[in-house]
Every structure is written in C-alpha cells, then in structure tokens.
Amino acid sequence: MPLSTPNFSFQVEARxxxxxxxxxxxxxxxxxxxxxxxxxxxxxxxxxxxxxxEVREAGAxxxxxxxxxxxxxPGPEIVRQLGGLHRVMDWPGPILTDSGGYQVFSxxxxxxxxxxxxxxxxxxxxxxxxxTPERAMEIQCDLGADVIMAFDQLxxxxxxxxxxxxxTERTHRWLDRxxxxxxxxxxxxxxxALFGIVQGGCFEDLRRESVAAITRHDLVGYAVGGISVGExxxxxxxxxAITTPLLPExxxxxxxxxxxxxxxxxxxxxxxxxxxxxxxxxxxxxxxxYTSRGKVNVRNLAWATEAGPLDPxxxxxxxxxxxxxxxxxxCTVGEMLGGTLISIHNLYFFHSxxxxxxxxxxxxxxxxxxxxxxPRVEARYKPEPSAP
Amino acid sequence: MPLSTPNFSFQVEARxxxxxxxxxxxxxxxxxxxxxxxxxxxxxxxxxxxxxxEVREAGAxxxxxxxxxxxxxPGPEIVRQLGGLHRVMDWPGPILTDSGGYQVFSxxxxxxxxxxxxxxxxxxxxxxxxxTPERAMEIQCDLGADVIMAFDQLxxxxxxxxxxxxxTERTHRWLDRxxxxxxxxxxxxxxxALFGIVQGGCFEDLRRESVAAITRHDLVGYAVGGISVGExxxxxxxxxAITTPLLPExxxxxxxxxxxxxxxxxxxxxxxxxxxxxxxxxxxxxxxxYTSRGKVNVRNLAWATEAGPLDPxxxxxxxxxxxxxxxxxxCTVGEMLGGTLISIHNLYFFHSxxxxxxxxxxxxxxxxxxxxxxPRVEARYKPEPSAP
Numbered sequence: 100m101p102l103s104t105p106n107f108s109f110q111v112e113a114r115x116x117x118x119x120x121x122x123x124x125x126x127x128x129x130x131x132x133x134x135x136x137x138x139x140x141x142x143x144x145x146x147x148x149x150x151x152x153e154v155r156e157a158g159a160x161x162x163x164x165x166x167x168x169x170x171x172x173p174g175p176e177i178v179r180q181l182g183g184l185h186r187v188m189d190w191p192g193p194i195l196t197d198s199g200g201y202q203v204f205s206x207x208x209x210x211x212x213x214x215x216x217x218x219x220x221x222x223x224x225x226x227x228x229x230x231t232p233e234r235a236m237e238i239q240c241d242l243g244a245d246v247i248m249a250f251d252q253l254x255x256x257x258x259x260x261x262x263x264x265x266x267t268e269r270t271h272r273w274l275d276r277x278x279x280x281x282x283x284x285x286x287x288x289x290x291x292a293l294f295g296i297v298q299g300g301c302f303e304d305l306r307r308e309s310v311a312a313i314t315r316h317d318l319v320g321y322a323v324g325g326i327s328v329g330e331x332x333x334x335x336x337x338x339x340a341i342t343t344p345l346l347p348e349x350x351x352x353x354x355x356x357x358x359x360x361x362x363x364x365x366x367x368x369x370x371x372x373x374x375x376x377x378x379x380x381x382x383x384x385x386x387x388x389y390t391s392r393g394k395v396n397v398r399n400l401a402w403a404t405e406a407g408p409l410d411p412x413x414x415x416x417x418x419x420x421x422x423x424x425x426x427x428x429x430c431t432v433g434e435m436l437g438g439t440l441i442s443i444h445n446l447y448f449f450h451s452x453x454x455x456x457x458x459x460x461x462x463x464x465x466x467x468x469x470x471x472x473x474p475r476v477e478a479r480y481k482p483e484p485s486a487p
Numbered sequence: 488m489p490l491s492t493p494n495f496s497f498q499v500e501a502r503x504x505x506x507x508x509x510x511x512x513x514x515x516x517x518x519x520x521x522x523x524x525x526x527x528x529x530x531x532x533x534x535x536x537x538x539x540x541e542v543r544e545a546g547a548x549x550x551x552x553x554x555x556x557x558x559x560x561p562g563p564e565i566v567r568q569l570g571g572l573h574r575v576m577d578w579p580g581p582i583l584t585d586s587g588g589y590q591v592f593s594x595x596x597x598x599x600x601x602x603x604x605x606x607x608x609x610x611x612x613x614x615x616x617x618x619t620p621e622r623a624m625e626i627q628c629d630l631g632a633d634v635i636m637a638f639d640q641l642x643x644x645x646x647x648x649x650x651x652x653x654x655t656e657r658t659h660r661w662l663d664r665x666x667x668x669x670x671x672x673x674x675x676x677x678x679x680a681l682f683g684i685v686q687g688g689c690f691e692d693l694r695r696e697s698v699a700a701i702t703r704h705d706l707v708g709y710a711v712g713g714i715s716v717g718e719x720x721x722x723x724x725x726x727x728a729i730t731t732p733l734l735p736e737x738x739x740x741x742x743x744x745x746x747x748x749x750x751x752x753x754x755x756x757x758x759x760x761x762x763x764x765x766x767x768x769x770x771x772x773x774x775x776x777y778t779s780r781g782k783v784n785v786r787n788l789a790w791a792t793e794a795g796p797l798d799p800x801x802x803x804x805x806x807x808x809x810x811x812x813x814x815x816x817x818c819t820v821g822e823m824l825g826g827t828l829i830s831i832h833n834l835y836f837f838h839s840x841x842x843x844x845x846x847x848x849x850x851x852x853x854x855x856x857x858x859x860x861x862p863r864v865e866a867r868y869k870p871e872p873s874a875p
Contacts, residue, residue, distance in 0.1 A: 181793075189804075404569070432531050
C-alpha cells in the first residue's frame with residue numbers, strides 16, 4: 100500500500116540561491132497551504148479565545164490540535180461521532196494533530212517507558228493511561244486531521260548521548276509500528292497523511308542516522324522533533340541546522356514547536372516549511388503584543404491615553420478599530436475581550452510576517468528582510484508618555 | 488434651552504388595540520433603534536467576551552455601558568481623550584450610559600447619602616468617592632454616549648413607604664440639578680439626550696407622583712427605575728404595570744435591568760420600548776443557553792455526543808457551525824471560546840425574540856406569540872440520551 104498519495108502533494112515554487120529557503124504549496128484534502136506557513140495551536144479544540152473566522156482572516160491556512168488533550172477530553176470516539184475535528188473546531192481547512200508524544204513526555208507524570216509504549220498519569224484525573232504507537236494512530240484516525248504525526252520518544256536528558264541514542268532508535272522502531280497500524284486503518288486512502296519525526300537530540304551522528312531511518316518510509320512529510328525540552332536556543336538552532344537540509348527536497352519539512360520571529364528566519368533559511376507554536380495566543384492572553392515597532396506590554400501605563408493604534412502597520416481589528424488606550428483599558432481591568440483582541444493581533448502579526456517571508460524567499464532577499472525586521476521586532480517598545 | 492431636539496426622535500409606528508404595546512423607531516445621532524429593543528450590557532467597555540461585530544450580527548442596535556465602572560477605570564477624562572465611548576467600545580451605533588446610581592446603591596459600600604450626593608468606597612481600591620447629580624452629568628458627557636441617565640437614589644428598603652418617599656422626592660430634586668448641569672454642559676446640542684428616571688418603589692401613590700415630577704421636564708425619554716433590589720418578581724411587575732402606561736405616549740420608555748423572555752412579554756404589553764440586562768452574556772459565560780426548545784445547561788452530559796445543533800431554529804454561529812457536542816466539550820474543559828459562543832447564541836436568541844415581538848405587536852398578536860413561545864422557552868430542556 101502506498102504511503103503517499105495524490106490527495107496530498109508538495110510543490111516547491113521558489114528556491115533561494117544562497118540559503119536552503121524555499122517557498123511552496125502543500126496541498127491537502129481540505130485545501131492548500133502556501134509555505135513557509137505558521138500553524139496556530141488549538142490545544143483542546145479551539146484557538147484559545149478566538150473565533151475561527153478571526154483566525155482565518157488573520158491569514159491562517161492550517162491549524163494544529165493536540166492529540167493527548169483531545170484523547171483525554173472529549174475522547175477520540177466522541178470527536179468521531181461529532182463528525183471529526185474539522186466539525187468540532189469549525190475549521191474547514193487543513194488540520195494537523197501531534198501524536199501525543201510530546202505532551203506525554205513534557206507534561207504528564209510518566210511512570211514507565213517500555214518498548215511497547217508509555218504508561219503515564221492522566222493530567223485530567225490522575226488515572227493510569229497507556230499510549231503506544233498503534234494507539235496513537237487509532238486516536239488520530241478517529242480525530243480525523245489531514246496530517247497525523249508518528250509517535251516518538253523524547254529523551255529524558257537530551258544532552259546524554261546514550262539516552263538520546265536509545266530514544267532515537269526506539270522512535271525508529273515505533274515509526275515502523277505506526278506505519279503498519281496506520282496502513283491497517285486505511286492509510287492515505289482515508290485522506291490522512293502520516294508524517295515521521297526525526298529524533299537525535301543535539302547529536303549530529305544521531306540526527307543523521309535518524310534522518311536515514313525515518314526517510315526509509317516514503318511518507319508525505321517529515322518533522323524535526325525532540326527539541327525544546329531544555330536544550331537552550333543555540334543547541335536547538337544547531338540541531339535544526341543539521342537536520343533540516345538532510346530531509347528530502349520534495350517533501351514538506353515541519354519544525355515542531357517553532358516559535359518566534361527570529362526562529363522563523365532561522366528555520367526558513369534552513370529549509371523548513373511548517374511551524375507551530377502557542378506563542379501568539381499565549382502571549383495575547385498575557386497582553387504581550389508583537390508589533391512592527393517591537394514587543395509591547397499592552398498594560399503599560401504609557402498606552403493609557405494613546406488614541407492611535409497599537410501598531411500603525413497592522414491590519415487587524417484590534418489595531419484598525421480600537422485606540423491603543425482602549426485595548427490597554429480592557430487588558431488592565433481583565434475583560435476577556437482584551438486577551439482575545441491581543442491574541443488576534445498577534446495572529447495577524449505572525450501570518451503577515453510569514454507572508455513577507457514567503458515574498459522575500461521568492462525574491463531571494465530573506466537576509467535583507469531579516470535585517471530590516473528583526474532588530475525592531477525583537478526589541479521592547481513603549482510609546483513616549485503623552486503630554487499631561 | 489430646549490431639552491429635546493431633532494437629533495433625537497421617537498416615532499410610534501404600530502399600536503396594539505388590546506394592550507399598551509407599540510412598535511416604533513428611536514432615532515439617535517448614531518443610528519436608528521427599532522423598538523421594542525433589547526440593549527446588551529458592556530459593563531466596563533466590552534460586551535464580555537464577544538467581538539462587537541458578533542454583537543451587531545446578533546441583531547443589537549443599541550448597547551449600554553456602566554458609568555460607575557468606566558468612571559473608576561479608565562476614568563471619564565481618558566475615555567474622552569481616546570475619542571469617546573463609541574471609539575473605546577468599537578460601537579458606531581447608539582450607546583446609553585446609566586448614571587452610576589444603581590451601581591453605587593447596589594454594589595458599593597455607601598457610607599453617606601446626603602442631599603448633596605452620595606459618598607461611597609470605590610469597588611476597585613476602596614478609596615472614598617463622592618458622586619453628585621452634577622458629577623454624574625459631567626462624567627457621562629465625557630464618556631459621550633448618545634443617551635445619558637439622570638442620577639437617582641434607590642431606596643435602601645423598597646418596601647418602606649417613608650424611605651421610598653424620601654428617596655423618590657430627592658430623586659426629583661436631583662433631576663432638576665442634572666438638567667441644570669447638563670444644559671450648562673451643552674445639553675442636547677452636544678448630541679446627547681438625557682433620560683429622567685421615575686422612582687417610587689412599589690407604591691402606586693409615589694409612582695404616580697414621580698411620573699408627574701419627572702415628566703415636568705420635557706426630556707427625550709423616560710426610564711422606570713428603582714426596581715430589582717430585592718422586591719421580588721410580582722412587586723416588580725406591578726410597579727412597572729402602574730408606571731409605564733403613565734409615561735408620555737410620544738417618548739421612548741426604558742425599563743431598566745430587564746430581563747428575560749417572560750419579562751419582555753410583560754414589559755412590552757405595558758408599553759415599554761427599551762430594556763437592558765446582562766442575562767445573555769452572564770448566562771453565556773456560565774454555559775446556560777436560552778433556546779427555542781427551552782433553557783439548556785450546555786455542560787450537561789446529554790449533549791456530549793450530539794452531532795446536531797444546540798438549537799435547530801437558531802441562526803447564530805454556535806448553532807450553525809458547531810455540533811452541540813463540540814460546544815459542550817469547549818464549555819466542559821473551560822475553553823474561553825465556549826462561554827463566548829454561548830454568549831453569542833444568547834444574544835441571537837434575545838434579539839430574534841425581540842424581532843418576533845415587534846412583528847407580533849405590529850399584527851396585534853403579542854398574546855398569541857407569548858402563548859406560543861413562553862411555555863417552551865422558560866422550561867428546561869435536554870436531549871434524550873443518544874444510543875450507546
């Protein structure tokens with residue numbers, strides 16, 4: 100049975116001559132994704148606090164949901180009975196589910212990792228649960244996302260070569276089991292594509308071995324995982340830099356858990372196509388805004404009397420329809436709508452930045468855009484105090 | 488100086504032959520309000536958790552904001568500097584502000600009521616504050632709503648005739664002072680209309696006296712206040728029934744703090760035109776939905792596997808875009824979007840009901856609509872458990 104299919108395709112459209120950056124289109128049964136693309140995260144079935152049409156209008160094409168959270172509540176069978184994740188999330192576009200592996204290893208109280216799978220305690224009610232590669236496939240088939248992810252093991256100590264080797268080799272065996280179970284369940288003919296996840300921590304030899312092992316399966320796409328569990332920024336950047344260019348040219352490359360504006364520039368230059376992170380909405384709920392003038396704490400007193408927009412270069416409803424002082428007020432008094440509006444703003448900011456990155460890659464001037472954008476965007480900004 | 492103006496007008500369009508009910512159009516500088524109309528409440532500058540365009544699409548034409556809350560934070564001067572309440576709330580349509588009187592008497596720790604005004608402790612930081620009829624006008628002029636309310640005194644014990652008499656007569660003197668200060672500030676030429684508030688608690692003699700005293704001022708509209716501070720439903724209904732038909736035919740009549748579907752039918756039959764209440768959004772945040780089949784606790788397990796809509800007769804995004812089971816999931820796990828979607832649903836329900844009431848009044852069949860709608864709407868509803 101084939102592992103890839105005409106239901107899904109990836110077309111590289113433009114390539115940088117000087118870096119690994121490229122633009123392309125990832126076609127899925129629920130629509131096309133111009134890449135490089137950022138996927139907002141709808142952990143438990145919603146992009147927190149934001150109506151789906153606001154997410155769409157911000158420029159999102161594909162979103163992500165977390166398998167472990169949805170497997171605990173409402174449960175995969177219920178999602179299937181309700182018509183699948185596209186109906187449950189009111190998202191007619193492409194959706195990707197992670198495998199639950201990251202959440203199990205980073206959040207849950209893992210009691211036992213064996214060759215068979217992982218035993219852990221539910222974050223909801225503390226009950227003992229068991230997750231295996233086969234079960235991760237079954238759950239994700241029930242959830243019904245377009246792209247489902249293989250179940251991988253994150254090493255407990257990403258700087259211990261022996262531990263990383265054991266976890267990486269187990270991840271390879273688990274991918275074999277994922278592929279077998281997924282094919283039994285219908286494989287790509289279900290309209291779902293399986294992505295493999297490259298492991299290897301921060302070790303170049305293990306990363307290379309992992310790329311070779313994972314790409315033995317001719318899957319629709321590949322992800323780089325096992326990152327951001329405490330390695331530090333430089334180690335992450337290096338691991339991605341090693342791994343990403345080794346992945347097949349003609350397949351989408353997904354860097355999991357990325358990120359921030361500087362991460363996007365790094366990752367795109369390394370040849371990555373897809374990213375996801377909770378940053379826009381988590382920061383939004385905490386009233387931290389990314390803007391063209393720099394990072395902003397919306398609750399700062401300096402905004403109190405600002406009748407102009409939070410970001411004069413932004414097309415979002417928070418910036419085009421509200422004085423910045425009104426946003427500051429809503430955030431300060433704790434109105435829900437404050438966090439919602441800043442979340443929407445951050446989504447617009449991220450998706451607009453990705454649109455500019457795609458344009459820059461097509462013109463092979465990503466470095467220029469980076470030099471133009473990053474110094475301001477990654478700095479802090481607040482307005483001058485207005486006259487009393 | 489005139490107290491009413493061509494900036495504002497009220498046109499009665501249809502009258503019931505059998506009750507005091509009527510339909511009309513209340514024209515304001517920011518747009519027309521077909522009456523009877525329900526005004527959603529944006530206490531601190533936002534309809535809690537709901538984007539303004541969702542409020543508009545639900546059918547709201549006019550909204551309300553609370554003077555006391557906005558006077559405390561961000562403060563009237565800041566609202567004015569930010570361009571006024573229409574800009575701060577992103578609501579280009581008509582807005583009404585209450586006077587702060589209700590909040591002061593019902594929420595705050597009132598230390599002293601004197602002829603001059605009220606001394607109370609701020610609900611934000613406990614500091615001592617003083618509110619007078621003049622100050623209530625100044626604050627509301629800064630906020631800049633289309634309709635502003637006179638400052639009234641709510642009696643501490645609405646069932647004690649002597650106490651109610653003292654508060655009612657003071658309210659009349661306070662209205663004189665409101666009118667004087669408001670005219671000094673520009674009056675109707677500012678594009679703001681002052682409504683007087685009839686007091687008198689549950690006593691017919693005091694209600695009649697209050698109507699006579701308040702309507703000595705030829706204001707743009709009149710409100711019935713001093714209700715729902717513990718009198719009980721029957722007393723409220725009776726006080727409204729006494730007062731409302733006594734108010735001038737050609738002016739809009741606003742029943743403050745109303746209500747629920749049964750309240751709307753009662754009040755409209757008594758000749759009321761405008762209402763406000765936090766019901767749709769407060770119940771929404773608590774996951775209680777008004778539906779055509781009855782009141783629903785969305786978190787009830789009976790909804791878990793319901794793939795159909797929460798209310799098959801509703802045109803709101805929650806009902807047309809989500810399986811009811813998905814709404815139940817979002818509410819159960821505590822996703823913000825759950826409360827937002829149920830709030831939006833309730834706003835659609837209330838505004839659709841008012842639209843049907845307007846149509847019924849025009850056809851003089853309000854009693855028929857009431858008999859058709861209320862028995863179901865005010866009952867509890869949950870679906871049959873689905874097959875396992």
